[in-house]
Amino acid sequence: MQTLTVKRWTSSLLIFSTLSIIIVFIAMLFGSEALRPYDVIKTLIETITGHHETEISRTILFQIRLPRILLAAVVGGSLAAAGGVFQAILKNPLADPYVLGISSGAALGVLISLFTQINITLLSFTSTTFMAFAGAIITLYVVYKLSNINGRTPPQTILLVGVMINAIIFAIILFLTLVIDSNQFYKIFFWLFGYISSPDYASLAIISLFAIAGLIILLTQAGSINLLTLGDDTAQTLGLDVERVKRRVFIACALLVAAGVSLCGPIGFLGIIVPHIVRLLLGYDYRIILPISVIGGGIFLVIADTLARTVISPVEIPVGIITALCGGPYFIYLMRRKRIV
Amino acid sequence: MKKVKLKITILFLIVSIFLSSSVNAALFIDDIGRTVNISSNPQRIISLAPNITEILFYLNLDNKVVAVTDFCNYPEGAKKKPGVGLLLSPDIEKIVSLKPDLVFATAEGNREDIVSNLQRFNINVYVLNPHSMEDILGEILHIGNITGQDGTARDKVKNLTNRIDAVKKKVASSRRVRVLYLVSHEPMISVGPGSFIHDIIEIAGGKNIFSQSLIRYPQVNMEEILSKDPEVIIAPPDVAESIRLWEKRWGDISAVRNKRVYSIETDIISRPGPRIVDGMEEIFKFIHGMSP
Numbered sequence: 001m002q003t004l005t006v007k008r009w010t011s012s013l014l015i016f017s018t019l020s021i022i023i024v025f026i027a028m029l030f031g032s033e034a035l036r037p038y039d040v041i042k043t044l045i046e047t048i049t050g051h052h053e054t055e056i057s058r059t060i061l062f063q064i065r066l067p068r069i070l071l072a073a074v075v076g077g078s079l080a081a082a083g084g085v086f087q088a089i090l091k092n093p094l095a096d097p098y099v100l101g102i103s104s105g106a107a108l109g110v111l112i113s114l115f116t117q118i119n120i121t122l123l124s125f126t127s128t129t130f131m132a133f134a135g136a137i138i139t140l141y142v143v144y145k146l147s148n149i150n151g152r153t154p155p156q157t158i159l160l161v162g163v164m165i166n167a168i169i170f171a172i173i174l175f176l177t178l179v180i181d182s183n184q185f186y187k188i189f190f191w192l193f194g195y196i197s198s199p200d201y202a203s204l205a206i207i208s209l210f211a212i213a214g215l216i217i218l219l220t221q222a223g224s225i226n227l228l229t230l231g232d233d234t235a236q237t238l239g240l241d242v243e244r245v246k247r248r249v250f251i252a253c254a255l256l257v258a259a260g261v262s263l264c265g266p267i268g269f270l271g272i273i274v275p276h277i278v279r280l281l282l283g284y285d286y287r288i289i290l291p292i293s294v295i296g297g298g299i300f301l302v303i304a305d306t307l308a309r310t311v312i313s314p315v316e317i318p319v320g321i322i323t324a325l326c327g328g329p330y331f332i333y334l335m336r337r338k339r340i341v
Numbered sequence: 342m343k344k345v346k347l348k349i350t351i352l353f354l355i356v357s358i359f360l361s362s363s364v365n366a367a368l369f370i371d372d373i374g375r376t377v378n379i380s381s382n383p384q385r386i387i388s389l390a391p392n393i394t395e396i397l398f399y400l401n402l403d404n405k406v407v408a409v410t411d412f413c414n415y416p417e418g419a420k421k422k423p424g425v426g427l428l429l430s431p432d433i434e435k436i437v438s439l440k441p442d443l444v445f446a447t448a449e450g451n452r453e454d455i456v457s458n459l460q461r462f463n464i465n466v467y468v469l470n471p472h473s474m475e476d477i478l479g480e481i482l483h484i485g486n487i488t489g490q491d492g493t494a495r496d497k498v499k500n501l502t503n504r505i506d507a508v509k510k511k512v513a514s515s516r517r518v519r520v521l522y523l524v525s526h527e528p529m530i531s532v533g534p535g536s537f538i539h540d541i542i543e544i545a546g547g548k549n550i551f552s553q554s555l556i557r558y559p560q561v562n563m564e565e566i567l568s569k570d571p572e573v574i575i576a577p578p579d580v581a582e583s584i585r586l587w588e589k590r591w592g593d594i595s596a597v598r599n600k601r602v603y604s605i606e607t608d609i610i611s612r613p614g615p616r617i618v619d620g621m622e623e624i625f626k627f628i629h630g631m632s633p
Contacts, residue, residue: 178430186525190525
């Protein structure tokens with residue numbers, strides 16, 4: 001594997017960013033029958049030239065399709081980054097953004113909001129969103145606190161505590177869905193598939209703020225994460241304040257994943273697979289893995305969601321099904337060709 | 342055409358019931374093809390689903406029902422009956438201890454092993470599996486037949502049929518109104534063919550905007566909703582509440598602009614029981630702005 005140079009970093013980033021813009025543009029072309037690719041281009045030209053003849057086309061394109069694509073990009077990027085970082089600090093290739101119970105915590109929040117029937121709405125955020133966010137953050141905090149033994153959080157401990165908390169919360173969820181009336185049961189069932197909606201721009205901006213804040217923290221820690229992959233003890237002897245780095249990384253991942261999961265449910269698979277693909281393609285330096293995972297995760301979810309929207313239109317396929325169906329075979333192919341994980 | 346078919350079905354059922362009720366011991370074939378031997382009028386009946394409980398009470402069998410599930414919340418009397426647990430996992434021990442001579446179960450609501458388990462204890466289980474409005478009327482007649490309430494069942498089904506016919510007659514000549522039904526809001530789930538709610542909407546003179554769905558409960562998106570522009574939106578109360586807040590963003594949708602977002606209690610349109618006709622009339626009211 002080549003060593004990371006500024007030139008390689010810049011060129012990789014440039015290539016992936018350009019690719020992502022092209023893919024967002026292509027994704028905008030596809031959707032319901034009401035707006036075919038030809039109509040999209042016409043609407044775009046009309047918008048640029050200032051002719052507003054087809055109001056409904058503009059609404060569909062700019063109020064529904066574009067915010068949805070952007071949400072997919074932001075959430076995909078967040079999940080991929082968090083997944084990659086969890087794999088690094090937990091030293092487990094199977095870690096995904098939900099391994100520490102974030103998604104089950106969020107699901108429990110959703111169930112509670114369905115139970116209590118409180119209806120608050122702020123922008124695109126409903127009580128479901130708020131409760132999911134709270135559930136996710138609280139769960140991650142509990143996992144972190146419980147893993148902390150004598151001021152240290154060994155990776156194995158975090159992982160095991162996470163798995164246990166996940167199991168406990170999931171048992172509570174199963175119990176609640178069993179006794180909850182069947183009409184509410186459907187809602188939590190569909191939520192667990194993961195989905196992408198069309199947010200308004202204000203909500204999109206807030207989600208993006210969370211994501212950017214989380215990302216900035218992660219990027220500043222990228223060098224330290226590289227050291228952490230050598231093992232906590234080695235990193236410590238090399239002068240790294242291991243616990244401080246972990247705390248920061250946890251806060252960053254909480255922001256990234258909780259924001260995504262509260263608006264989109266637990267979209268699976270992408271958080272495991274994208275960082276692995278990036279590592280197979282670009283090596284093991286988190287200073288490059290992180291930014292490219294973000295862009296790659298965004299691209300991946302935008303493509304998956306475009307397929308989800310269009311393949312059996314007017315009905316959608318839950319996006320989680322697409323991410324696993326498309327990502328799985330590609331990952332196996334790549335792994336066999338490179339003969340490494 | 343559908344109406345004629347319904348009438349023939351009902352006529353056939355009534356004739357067959359008339360013939361079969363003259364004998365005391367009878368072999369019945371239930372909806373999943375099992376043969377059930379019911380020797381005399383059952384006196385101790387257990388219902389394993391809310392819709393069956395509603396049918397039993399509807400046929401004045403209150404006194405013969407010894408237990409129901411914990412989900413059976415209608416009519417009031419059902420809540421006072423002993424519970425045998427939840428829909429998916431009823432308490433076999435309790436069922437056996439109540440010594441029922443007949444248990445009604447559903448093919449979609451109850452687990453298959455529960456039926457075979459009860460059979461081991463020589464308990465008669467009759468499994469219902471209705472898929473349409475006609476099926477539901479048929480089930481009411483069947484249950485009446487099995488329980489010796491043929492007369493009541495026939496009268497009540499005739500009454501229900503008349504109410505359905507009245508709605509069908511009214512909508513026959515009128516324009517079909519575009520209707521969106523939302524089961525859930527986050528994510529957005531609607532209904533497609535194969536679901537009772539779809540059937541009811543179509544019978545009540547609506548055109549389900551997702552009638553082409555291949556899936557019974559399809560996930561849908563705002564783009565499709567906006568381009569199909571529903572004139573009426575119907576949803577359970579909490580979902581309807583969220584939809585009313587769409588106004589600022591999705592005021593372009595006819596139903597939202599014209600304030601035609603209605604909420605309906607899910608039980609009366611999703612349970613294959615007699616109240617489904619009430620549900621149909623309510624949806625008729627939403628669509629046409631008047632009682633049938």
